[in-house]
Amino acid sequence: MKLVDPTFSDLTLNLTIDPSLAPKQQIYTVAAGDSLSKIAKQFYGNANEYMKIFEANKDRLTDPNVIKVGQQLVIPS
Numbered sequence: 001m002k003l004v005d006p007t008f009s010d011l012t013l014n015l016t017i018d019p020s021l022a023p024k025q026q027i028y029t030v031a032a033g034d035s036l037s038k039i040a041k042q043f044y045g046n047a048n049e050y051m052k053i054f055e056a057n058k059d060r061l062t063d064p065n066v067i068k069v070g071q072q073l074v075i076p077s
Contacts, residue, residue, distance in 0.1 A: 026075040
């Protein structure tokens with residue numbers, strides 16, 4: 001007689017994530033003390049990714065070193 005494993009440790013879960021359902025971008029509101037590199041570090045884990053944010057916001061930014069408190073920025077995924 002085989003005993004049943006009550007922890008379900010023999011089960012395998014296979015998940016498929018549809019990338020089309022993932023958000024393509026987010027909106028971030030600039031706070032006091034922010035910089036594009038600080039925002040990039042927060043969202044991407046790497047401050048050097050700040051140009052991604054700058055490129056996505058060229059319609060509202062002219063210089064990656066100049067952002068304003070309250071400004072809304074697109075954060076691409």
